Amino acid sequence: MFIMPSRFEPCGLNQMYGLRYGTPPIVTRTGGLADSIQDSNSASMKNNTATGFVMNQAEPQQLLNAVERALVYYHDPRAWRKIQRNGMRRDLSWNHSAQAYLQLYQSLAAS
Numbered sequence: 001m002f003i004m005p006s007r008f009e010p011c012g013l014n015q016m017y018g019l020r021y022g023t024p025p026i027v028t029r030t031g032g033l034a035d036s037i038q039d040s041n042s043a044s045m046k047n048n049t050a051t052g053f054v055m056n057q058a059e060p061q062q063l064l065n066a067v068e069r070a071l072v073y074y075h076d077p078r079a080w081r082k083i084q085r086n087g088m089r090r091d092l093s094w095n096h097s098a099q100a101y102l103q104l105y106q107s108l109a110a111s
Helices: 013-019 031-034 041-047 060-074 079-087 094-110
Strands: 002-004 025-028 054-055
Touching: 002 013, 013 031, 013 079, 013 094, 025 031, 025 060, 041 079, 054 060, 060 079
Parallel strands: 002 025, 025 054
Antiparallel strands: none
């Protein structure tokens, strides 16, 4: 687990490094952390999008709760590997974002 309880994070590279190397991040729902980490819960586990653990605010009790949730998954090796693999497969390159920008610019130019 990689704990990154930032209060402000415009982008954040460290959580992306964690994802790439199979270290599920524990993050605050802010900026780039909110954009790059999908909270692990029953729904995200079912649809294979779970990549880490997200808390709403960088506060001690929420951090403790997030770590405790992460430990539950950690003690289930199959679930933990699934979270690791989901994160390692996550494409956080500019390819997807650049394509979205291109489509936006093309639609604006057409109108």
